[in-house]
Amino acid sequence: MTDETRTEISLLVNGETSVLIVDNRRTLLDALREQLGLTGTKKGCDQGQCGACTILVDGRRVVSCLTLAVTADGVGVTTVEGLAEDGELSPLQEAFVRLDGLQCGFCTPGQLCSAAGMLAEHAAGWPSAVTRGGTPDLDEAEIRERMSGNLCRCSAYPSIVRAIQETAVSR
Amino acid sequence: MREFAYQRATGVREALMADARYLAGGTNLVDLMKTGVETPDRLVDGRGLDLGGIRTAGDGGLVLGATATNSVVAADARVRRDYPAVSQALLAGASGQLRNMATVGGNLLQRTRCAYFADPSEPCNRREPGTGCPALHGVHHNHAILDWTEHCVATHPSDFAVPLTAFDAVVRYETLAGPGEIPLPEFYPPVGGRPDRETVLPPGALITEVVLPVAPVTRRSRYRKVRERASYAFATVSVAAALDVEDGVVRDVRVALGGVASRPWRARRAEAALLGGPATPERFRTAAAAELAAAEPLRDNAYKVTLARNLIVAVLTELEGQR
Numbered sequence: 001m002t003d004e005t006r007t008e009i010s011l012l013v014n015g016e017t018s019v020l021i022v023d024n025r026r027t028l029l030d031a032l033r034e035q036l037g038l039t040g041t042k043k044g045c046d047q048g049q050c051g052a053c054t055i056l057v058d059g060r061r062v063v064s065c066l067t068l069a070v071t072a073d074g075v076g077v078t079t080v081e082g083l084a085e086d087g088e089l090s091p092l093q094e095a096f097v098r099l100d101g102l103q104c105g106f107c108t109p110g111q112l113c114s115a116a117g118m119l120a121e122h123a124a125g126w127p128s129a130v131t132r133g134g135t136p137d138l139d140e141a142e143i144r145e146r147m148s149g150n151l152c153r154c155s156a157y158p159s160i161v162r163a164i165q166e167t168a169v170s171r
Numbered sequence: 172m173r174e175f176a177y178q179r180a181t182g183v184r185e186a187l188m189a190d191a192r193y194l195a196g197g198t199n200l201v202d203l204m205k206t207g208v209e210t211p212d213r214l215v216d217g218r219g220l221d222l223g224g225i226r227t228a229g230d231g232g233l234v235l236g237a238t239a240t241n242s243v244v245a246a247d248a249r250v251r252r253d254y255p256a257v258s259q260a261l262l263a264g265a266s267g268q269l270r271n272m273a274t275v276g277g278n279l280l281q282r283t284r285c286a287y288f289a290d291p292s293e294p295c296n297r298r299e300p301g302t303g304c305p306a307l308h309g310v311h312h313n314h315a316i317l318d319w320t321e322h323c324v325a326t327h328p329s330d331f332a333v334p335l336t337a338f339d340a341v342v343r344y345e346t347l348a349g350p351g352e353i354p355l356p357e358f359y360p361p362v363g364g365r366p367d368r369e370t371v372l373p374p375g376a377l378i379t380e381v382v383l384p385v386a387p388v389t390r391r392s393r394y395r396k397v398r399e400r401a402s403y404a405f406a407t408v409s410v411a412a413a414l415d416v417e418d419g420v421v422r423d424v425r426v427a428l429g430g431v432a433s434r435p436w437r438a439r440r441a442e443a444a445l446l447g448g449p450a451t452p453e454r455f456r457t458a459a460a461a462e463l464a465a466a467e468p469l470r471d472n473a474y475k476v477t478l479a480r481n482l483i484v485a486v487l488t489e490l491e492g493q494r
Contacts, residue, residue: 004176024177024214027201047202048269060242060271066201067272070177071194071216118267126246129262129402148402149266 009073013038014082022069029053031069032079040080040109044151051150054110054117055079061117063149080109083116091170092116095163103154111150115164118146122168138168172204176213180220186377187347189215193377195238196272198265199281207291208282208298217276222379225249233383237276241265241331244275254383256334256392256411263396264330266403276378278331279342279358280370283433284405285325286310296322297366304366312471313407316479317432323366324469327359327434330396334411335381336435337427338389343380346373352382359434366433388415388423391493395486396429397478406430408475410482414490416450426462426487428479438462441483450491452484459483 008021013036020035029046032038032055044052046065053064056078083090092115095101102108122142125135130145138146143161152160180186186193191213194200203209222236225247233249244250245261265273287293287305294302306314306324314324335355343352353371360371372378383389392413398404409429415422424445426438444458459480466476 005174007177024175025172025204047205048198051266051268054268061268062272063198063268066198066269068177068194068197068201071197071218114268117271121242121267124246126242127251127258127262129259131262145402146267149268 007070007073009070011036011069011072011077012075013077014079024068024070026069027065028055028067028069028072028077029064031072032064032077038079038081041113042106042109044107044110049151050107050110051114052107052110054114054150056113056117059117059120061114061121078113078116080112083112090116092119092163092167095167096160099159099163099166101156101160101163102152103156107150107152107154111147111152111160114147114150115160115167118143119164119168119171122146123171138165140165143168173207173210175204175211177216178213179216179218183220183222183345183377183379184347186215186217186220187345187375189213190375191215193217193276195274195277196240196269197277198269198273199277203282203289206289208289217377218274222276228382228385231385235275235381235383237378237380238274241270241273241275241278242267245270250383252390254334254338254389254392256337256389256394256413257331257383259394260330260334260396260409260411263394263406263409275331275381278329279335279378279381281328282369283325284328285314288325297325297369300365300367308470310471311469313405313430314469314472315432316466316468316472316475317428317436318361319433319467319469320362320364322364323362323433325366325433326430327432328405329435330394330406330409330429332359332435333409333427333429334392334394335383336437337392337411337413337425338386339384341382341384342372342378343382344372344376344378346376348373350379351376355435356437362433386413386423386425388413388425391415391490392425393486393490395482395489397482408478408482410479410486412483412486412490414450414487416491419449421445421448421450421454424487426458426483428462428483431466431475431479438483440464445487450487452488455484455487455491456480458487
């Protein structure tokens with residue numbers, strides 16, 4: 001491996017900065033899991049189709065399996081480990097627990113990060129494919145469309161939708 | 172994945188000098204690098220370039236920066252007001268996560284989702300010229316019905332490019348020899364005998380902007396996409412249309428189809444059949460039939476001919492009813 005194919009990067013993850021050397025081929029997903037030991041973020045399909053690896057980059061949800069780690073030098077990353085505040089579950093996490101928004105739990109970190117990003121997008125007035133007119137309420141149709149990038153093989157969708165809807169309403 | 176060098180570009184000239192593949196959102200390129208379909212030696216990351224903005228053009232049109240994300244363009248108030256079909260097409264594509272990554276320039280350069288193209292163990296004239304097209308007699312229920320050749324029957328996957336083609340948007344690019352521009356209807360050449368030649372961009376060109384021209388007709392436009400599930404899937408057939416009617420007569424009309432050919436398909440026969448005539452469902456049906464008369468379905472995709480015809484009629488009828 002020549003030096004041109006590896007890069008030293010500075011990753012700011014959940015408020016902590018780490019300096020590491022990555023193979024340019026390494027995805028951010030693998031860097032988080034293998035190099036930083038943050039295994040909350042899950043590898044499902046590894047091709048951008050399931051959403052299990054969803055994280056927040058500078059506050060916006062992205063899939064970490066199609067993000068090269070080298071491109072994340074200097075950006076702010078939030079993973080599921082960073083959603084709780086001062087050891088307390090966020091309202092979104094608490095709603096997932098209370099309303100059974102999961103069964104096996106493998107997709108849950110991605111669902112949580114995606115929902116956190118989605119709520120911010122909605123708050124910013126972003127439309128979805130089912131939006132007609134102005135900024136809509138987050139009804140079931142809106143939530144299902146906006147969360148369509150996160151698959152749940154246990155099909156816990158009804159509870160996931162309820163947990164997100166309850167969080168949105170109580171905001 | 173093959174090893175590669177990586178650099179960030181801070182200026183367009185620096186990016187052009189790098190003699191590398193351009194990386195933006197990476198949602199298609201990185202995916203194809205993992206499977207070995209794409210094997211660049213060097214990537215130059217264009218997201219640090221000052222190309223992420225959206226601005227009003229001097230003549231009132233809109234200029235979309237090449238690295239503006241799908242999400243940002245779709246949510247832009249000017250896009251939603253003056254080019255609703257563009258916002259709708261972007262929102263109909265991919266997922267929230269991917270729309271936050273994918274960009275204007277990258278979207279136009281994405282590769283087909285033909286399963287044979289995506290699998291390096293299969294022959295594919297688009298990936299490896301001269302090896303053949305297994306889709307021609309293979310699994311092709313979601314392939315082309317218009318303008319295909321025995322060399323390739325794949326479709327272009329972009330939703331965004333469909334209204335851009337209908338609206339005569341213009342791609343602006345830079346090369347070391349200077350800038351240039353290409354209207355969307357000419358950006359993707361007919362597949363012919365060279366499916367590997369996907370755009371008419373000069374070698375090494377970097378897309379910098381896409382210009383949406385001013386046309387009153389685009390304000391009343393609609394993108395409708397039919398797919399195999401309710402969300403997060405590529406189109407089987409999609410339609411972008413815009414309609415301007417005065418005193419019951421079609422003053423201007425734009426129609427383009429997605430999912431039916433190797434490029435976004437501008438439905439010029441349908442437009443010609445409608446222009447200057449009455450805006451009635453009968454005329455919409457005649458126009459749609461005129462466009463699809465040239466269709467040559469493969470063994471397993473004749474349903475797309477009916478679907479495309481019906482979709483054109485449905486979208487035009489909806490637009491006429493909106494007045």
